Amino acid sequence: MSKPTADWERVGDRFYRKIQLYTSVFDPDLELENYTLVGAPFSGAVAIYRDESKVHSFRGASSVKPTIDIYTCAGTLINRINWDKGQIQGLGWSEDERLIVVSHDGTVRVYYDLQGDFIPFTLGHGAEEYGVQSCRFWSTGFVALLGNNQLVAVTKYDEPRPSVLASPPSDNVVSWAVIPPAFTLSRSVEALLAIGKSIMTIDASEAEDRMLQNGPFRHVSVSPNGNFVAVYTEDGKVWVVTSDFQNRLSEYDSKVKTPPRELQWCGNNAVLLLWEDEIHLVGPNGAASKFYYDSFVHLVPDLDGTRVFTNEVCEFMQRVPDESEEVFKLGSTSPSSILLDALDHLERRSPKADDNIQLIRPNLDEAVYTCVRAAGHEYKVHWQKQLLKAASFGKSVIDLYTDVDDFVEMTETLRVLNAVRYYEIGMPITYEQYMRLTPERLVQRLINRSEYLLALKISEFMRLPIDKIYVHWARQKVRKSADDEETICRDIVEKLKSKRGVSFEEIAQAAYDEGRGSLAVELLEHEPRAGKQVPILLNVEEDTRALDKAIESGDTDLVYHVLLHLKNKLPLASFFRSINSRPVATALVESSAIDQDQELLKDLFYQDDRRLDGSNLLITESIQVEDLSAKIDKLKSAARIIQDSKEYAVQVKAINEAQVLLKMQEAFENDLNETFIGLSVNDTIYKLIRLGNMKRSQKVQSEFKVSDKVYWWIRLRALVSRRDWKELEEMGKVKKSPIGWEPFFNEILSAGNAKLAGTFVPKCTDLTLEERTELWEKCGMLNRAGEEALKAKNMALLQTLRGKANGQQALDIDRMIAQLSKR
Numbered sequence: 122m123s124k125p126t127a128d129w130e131r132v133g134d135r136f137y138r139k140i141q142l143y144t145s146v147f148d149p150d151l152e153l154e155n156y157t158l159v160g161a162p163f164s165g166a167v168a169i170y171r172d173e174s175k176v177h178s179f180r181g182a183s184s185v186k187p188t189i190d191i192y193t194c195a196g197t198l199i200n201r202i203n204w205d206k207g208q209i210q211g212l213g214w215s216e217d218e219r220l221i222v223v224s225h226d227g228t229v230r231v232y233y234d235l236q237g238d239f240i241p242f243t244l245g246h247g248a249e250e251y252g253v254q255s256c257r258f259w260s261t262g263f264v265a266l267l268g269n270n271q272l273v274a275v276t277k278y279d280e281p282r283p284s285v286l287a288s289p290p291s292d293n294v295v296s297w298a299v300i301p302p303a304f305t306l307s308r309s310v311e312a313l314l315a316i317g318k319s320i321m322t323i324d325a326s327e328a329e330d331r332m333l334q335n336g337p338f339r340h341v342s343v344s345p346n347g348n349f350v351a352v353y354t355e356d357g358k359v360w361v362v363t364s365d366f367q368n369r370l371s372e373y374d375s376k377v378k379t380p381p382r383e384l385q386w387c388g389n390n391a392v393l394l395l396w397e398d399e400i401h402l403v404g405p406n407g408a409a410s411k412f413y414y415d416s417f418v419h420l421v422p423d424l425d426g427t428r429v430f431t432n433e434v435c436e437f438m439q440r441v442p443d444e445s446e447e448v449f450k451l452g453s454t455s456p457s458s459i460l461l462d463a464l465d466h467l468e469r470r471s472p473k474a475d476d477n478i479q480l481i482r483p484n485l486d487e488a489v490y491t492c493v494r495a496a497g498h499e500y501k502v503h504w505q506k507q508l509l510k511a512a513s514f515g516k517s518v519i520d521l522y523t524d525v526d527d528f529v530e531m532t533e534t535l536r537v538l539n540a541v542r543y544y545e546i547g548m549p550i551t552y553e554q555y556m557r558l559t560p561e562r563l564v565q566r567l568i569n570r571s572e573y574l575l576a577l578k579i580s581e582f583m584r585l586p587i588d589k590i591y592v593h594w595a596r597q598k599v600r601k602s603a604d605d606e607e608t609i610c611r612d613i614v615e616k617l618k619s620k621r622g623v624s625f626e627e628i629a630q631a632a633y634d635e636g637r638g639s640l641a642v643e644l645l646e647h648e649p650r651a652g653k654q655v656p657i658l659l660n661v662e663e664d665t666r667a668l669d670k671a672i673e674s675g676d677t678d679l680v681y682h683v684l685l686h687l688k689n690k691l692p693l694a695s696f697f698r699s700i701n702s703r704p705v706a707t708a709l710v711e712s713s714a715i716d717q718d719q720e721l722l723k724d725l726f727y728q729d730d731r732r733l734d735g736s737n738l739l740i741t742e743s744i745q746v747e748d749l750s751a752k753i754d755k756l757k758s759a760a761r762i763i764q765d766s767k768e769y770a771v772q773v774k775a776i777n778e779a780q781v782l783l784k785m786q787e788a789f790e791n792d793l794n795e796t797f798i799g800l801s802v803n804d805t806i807y808k809l810i811r812l813g814n815m816k817r818s819q820k821v822q823s824e825f826k827v828s829d830k831v832y833w834w835i836r837l838r839a840l841v842s843r844r845d846w847k848e849l850e851e852m853g854k855v856k857k858s859p860i861g862w863e864p865f866f867n868e869i870l871s872a873g874n875a876k877l878a879g880t881f882v883p884k885c886t887d888l889t890l891e892e893r894t895e896l897w898e899k900c901g902m903l904n905r906a907g908e909e910a911l912k913a914k915n916m917a918l919l920q921t922l923r924g925k926a927n928g929q930q931a932l933d934i935d936r937m938i939a940q941l942s943k944r
Contacts, residue, residue: 125449125504129441133408136441136450137391140500142428142542142549143435146196153417153432154397160421160428161214162260163558164550165566166199166235167192167421167430168220170209189222191235193547194428194435199235199570206230211256213263215278218566223265225252231278235569236597244273244283254294257312259301264312270294272323274310276302287328292316295337300364304347313341313350320352320366331366340384342392345424351392353384359392359403373407385420387427387438395420400429402438425553437549444495448508456481456488457495457511464511478518489515490524493531497552500542505535537563537579546572561585568593588622596631599640606640614647626653633657642666652676659686665699672705680709749787749798756780778825785821802827803835810839830859841868846877853881861887866896875900894918904933911937 128138147153155175160167170189189202189212204222211223220232227248230239244253244265251268262276264286272286295315302310305324312323318336322329340353343364352360357380359373375381375394383395387402394401400412400420414431421428426439447455463477481488489512496508509532516522538555541548541563548566555563560583567576573594580587595613602609617623625648632641638661645654652674658667664687671680684706688696700706756776764773786797786805793812797805802825809818822832837860840848849869852858858865862884870878879900882893897905903926907919919938926934 125445125499125501126451130402130410132391132402132404132410133406135390135404136446137387137402137404137410138439138441139412139429140437140439141434142437142500143195143544143547144433146194146430146435147192147432149432151432153419153430157209157212158419158421158430159212159214160194160423161218161220162216162423163554164194164423164428164548165214165218166570167194168212168214170204170212173208189220191220193570194549195544195547196435197545197547200237202232202237210253211258211263211265213256213258215258216260217562218569219278221258221263221278223253223256223263227253227265227273229275229281231281242281242283244275246273246283246285247271248273255297257297257299259299259310261301262310264299264310266294266297270314272312274325276310284325286310286312286323286325289314289321289323289328290316296339296341298341298343298350300343300347304364313343315339315341315352322366333366335360339380342384342386344386344389345422346389349386349389351384351386353381353394359384359394361392361403371403371405371407373401373403373409375401383420385422385427387422388425388440390440393420393427393438423554424557425551428549435549437551439551442495442498442553444491445498447491448495455491456484457491460485460488460492460515461508461511464507464514467514478515482518485515485519486522486524489519489522490527493528497531497534497538500549502539505539509535533582537583540575540579541567546570546575564590571597586622588620588624591617591620591623592627595628599628599632599637600635606637606643610640610643613644618647624648624653626650626657629654629657633660638662650674652679655679655683659683664690668699668703668706672703677709680706684709749783753780753783756783781824785824789817803831806832806835807839810836811843813843828859833858833860834864837864837868841872844872844874846874849877850880853884858884861885863888863896866900870900875902879905890915890918903930907934907937911941914941916941 125138128140129136130139131137153169155172156169157172158167158169168189168191171187173187187204189204189209191199191202193199206222206224206226206228208225209222210225211221213221215221218235220235222230222232223244227244228241229244230241232239243249246267247269248265248267251271254266254268256263256265261278262274264275265273267273270289270291272289273283274286275281275283289312293316297312297314300311300313302308305311307324307326309325314321314323315336315338319333320331320336320338320341322331335354335356337355338352339355340351342351344350348364349370350362350364350366352362354360357375357377359375360369361371362369373392377396379396381394381396381401383393385393385395387393390405392403394403395418398414398416398418400414400418401409402412403409416431416433419430421430426437429436429438444457447453448457448461450458459477459481463474466472466474466477478485492508492512492515496505496512499505499508509528512528516525516528534552534555537560538550538552540546541550546567548563550558550563560579564576564580564585567573567579568590571594573590576590577587579585580590595617598613599609604612613628617625625644629641629644629648632638632644641657641661642663645657648654651670654670655667655674658664658670664683668680668683668687671683684700687699691699756779782802782805783798786800789795789797789805789809793814795808795812797808800808802821806818806821806827809815809821818832818836821827827835836852837849840852846869849865853862853865862881866878866881866885869881879897879902882896882900882905885893885896888896897903907926907930911919916938919934919941
């Protein structure tokens with residue numbers, strides 16, 4: 122096995138490597154020079170489409186139709202998307218492997234999986250009028266350059282809201298690039314436009330000239346971390362400057378008169394210049410190395426390096442990771458390099474293995490850690506194993522090794538990486554890319570490629586949820602299977618019935634989207650969450666079943682949603698028939714209609730022959746309306762509904778009396794210029810007495826057969842409220858009161874007339890001595906209380922009263938005590 126350093130190239134004081142990933146990538150007859158090739162981040166899929174501006178070989182009528190072909194990095198065709206939206210001006214990928222296609226008229230399609238499904242939107246802002254000239258993409262968005270030099274930015278694909286950046290000069294744009302929002306101080310995307318001899322920085326609010334004098338710049342490229350900018354000058358030089366253009370870090374003279382086709386970054390520390398079949402790798406301080414190819418080359422920059430594509434090969438260029446350089450560098454004396462050498466001696470059973478271990482024992486922890494990390498950066502399984510064996514050997518010698526988890530995690534990670542790097546999968550992801558991508562998103566990429574078996578194995582191995590894998594498989598089966606619907610349903614149910622967390626609702630939705638309504642209904646029967654079934658059941662016009670499922674879910678809002686759908690769709694009679702046998706639905710309709718649609722409620726009560734409820738609803742309406750004639754009309758209607766039924770005779774009588782009362786109150790209002798309508802019978806009597814209309818109050822009493830007891834109470838309170846003491850005295854002259862005389866005492870006393878209240882105490886003959894004495898006390902007449910006690914010969918009560926009395930009342934009680942003592 123060759124050493125890893127065989128692929129290394131020294132550039133200045135750093136090492137770079139070119140790793141061959143796959144061979145025989147594309148069809149040899151595919152003229153890559155006539156195609157545009159772009160790749161997804163994190164070693165994702167690549168998309169190619171034919172450049173319409175270039176002449177190409179004719180290969181039959183089928184080749185005339187424009188397509189976007191999606192391949193793995195190994196050259197396996199994943200999907201072919203037919204394109205019918207005119208000239209493509211922008212093609213790029215998001216970090217979650219969504220393909221974004223921008224046409225000349227500003228139409229954008231976001232292909233959210235690799236199967237051809239897309240979400241469209243338009244750029245607007247003059248894109249249709251001026252046309253899109255070119256686009257620059259980053260991980261979560263892109264910027265489009267229009268024909269009038271206007272820049273339109275889209276920063277999110279989930280909720281695309283195209284916005285216009287500040288207006289740049291109208292001069293010709295030679296080249297341009299963007300700095301993603303995550304790397305700018307303003308947190309807004311910035312565009313770098315090479316115009317004339319300088320570069321303009323354009324953000325959302327302003328356009329700033331960087332005042333450079335060495336343009337025009339044929340190429341502008343921003344490093345993956347946004348800290349550096351590389352530019353290619355007219356005289357064939359490459360400058361690397363900081364992104365604020367304040368410091369020039371390095372310069373390289375290509376000594377080539379023809380400008381390169383591309384200028385791309387290789388990680389964050391090197392720049393690649395690409396001609397047709399020649400690459401210059403420019404490292405720090407202007408050092409460079411050249412690579413030559415036998416065929417046309419495309420570059421795909423990534424997080425930590427660049428993929429190189431030709432028809433024959435796919436390679437990966439990157440700076441050699443620090444851990445790998447520390448272990449494998451020729452002549453290295455680092456602890457990790459010595460540890461790997463110790464393993465070699467151990468395998469040859471040489472005693473030098475122990476000598477090496479003793480040599481690095483103080484740094485053995487560091488050596489083990491470096492070997493583990495270096496294993497992650499290797500592509501060849503042999504060297505992965507050797508490095509992990511060296512780490513295992515080292516940690517076995519350490520008395521107490523604490524980083525066992527790192528070792529285990531790396532072995533698991535390498536198993537995953539090796540599996541997806543296999544040519545049949547074609548995802549040559551690096552360890553650094555994998556850590557940024559996360560296992561969950563890697564599994565999603567496998568799902569999008571329909572690599573379900575590998576996705577399942579990785580998910581189980583990494584202890585990740587597997588339900589979405591089964592759901593995606595089932596959705597694709599629904600969409601692409603040629604079997605009959607019964608067979609499809611049976612196959613899906615048999616496969617998924619024992620799997621936890623699987624959502625049949627998503628599968629049914631896919632069936633409905635494909636026009637397979639009956640299959641969608643059958644699949645929904647296996648969805649355990651009733652609420653999830655409702656939307657699709659409504660879509661396939663299984664309305665009553667949707668209502669039953671909504672009620673079963675217990676979600677009131679969902680039931681309301683179905684009821685509203687049914688009400689808008691069905692005739693009223695059919696709607697009522699649908700809810701009649703469902704008490705929950707009927708109750709919800711009633712509770713909603715009582716506030717929002719009382720006409721609907723009337724129709725419901727009429728349909729169900731619920732006369733009393735209908736009558737009560739009309740009574741409620743009569744209370745709410747202001748117009749008197751309308752009130753009476755509604756009351757008449759309320760009585761008419763129930764008058765034919767003997768069981769509602771009491772209610773009919775009450776409604777008729779309410780009409781009579783309203784008419785009387787109308788007359789009172791006209792005569793007295795006071796408000797009466799809306800008052801009860803008792804309140805009407807009360808108000809009439811307060812206004813001094815005793816005869817009218819008695820008429821009301823007579824008309825509605827108000828009892829004397831109730832009438833006297835009303836009259837008492839009304840007279841007290843108007844302070845009509847004379848009328849109250851007249852009432853007191855009556856021999857007997859229907860309500861007794863104690864209420865008179867209490868009401869008058871509470872009104873502040875103790876003297877008049879006292880006149881009613883002698884009339885309270887039903888009270889005990891103590892109770893009458895208490896009444897006298899309340900009105901401040903202790904001497905009268907004493908007379909009661911004297912009459913009853915109650916010395917103890919007199920003594921008690923004496924303690925409460927003062928002044929003349931005290932003298933009177935003393936006299937009474939003396940009088941009683943003589944007896």
